[in-house]
Amino acid sequence: MIRERLAALVAESSDGAISAHEALTATVPLTALGLTSIGQLRLADAIETEFGVTVDLTGDGLDLLDDLDRLAGHLAGR
Numbered sequence: 913m914i915r916e917r918l919a920a921l922v923a924e925s926s927d928g929a930i931s932a933h934e935a936l937t938a939t940v941p942l943t944a945l946g947l948t949s950i951g952q953l954r955l956a957d958a959i960e961t962e963f964g965v966t967v968d969l970t971g972d973g974l975d976l977l978d979d980l981d982r983l984a985g986h987l988a989g990r
Contacts, residue, residue, distance in 0.1 A: 915984045921962065922947065922980065925954035941978040952977045963987055 919932040922942060929946040938945055947955070955977055956967040965987060967973055976983045 914987055915980060917962070918959075918980055918984055918987070921955055921958045922951075925958055926951045935980050938980065942980065943978050947978070959983075959987070963990075965990055 915936060916932070919935040922930055922935040923932045926947050929948075929951070930942065934945055935942065943952075952974065953969075956969060956973075959965060959967050967977070976986055
């Protein structure tokens with residue numbers, strides 16, 4: 913459930929450049945699919961709003977935003 917919601921947020925944050933299906937089935941980082949730095953900021957904001965979790969945009973935080981599975985695991989552990 914978390915992965916699917918995150919995939920939808922990726923699609924919204926990328927203004928449709930990445931579909932939810934593409935995010936779910938990606939074998940490369942989301943930035944390789946076209947998630948821009950602006951898209952990452954939008955995604956971080958959306959995650960904070962949706963899940964009530966602050967996303968650290970330094971260090972590992974940006975790495976998390978580039979990998980849907982890692983991000984879902986991180987959120988599931990909270």
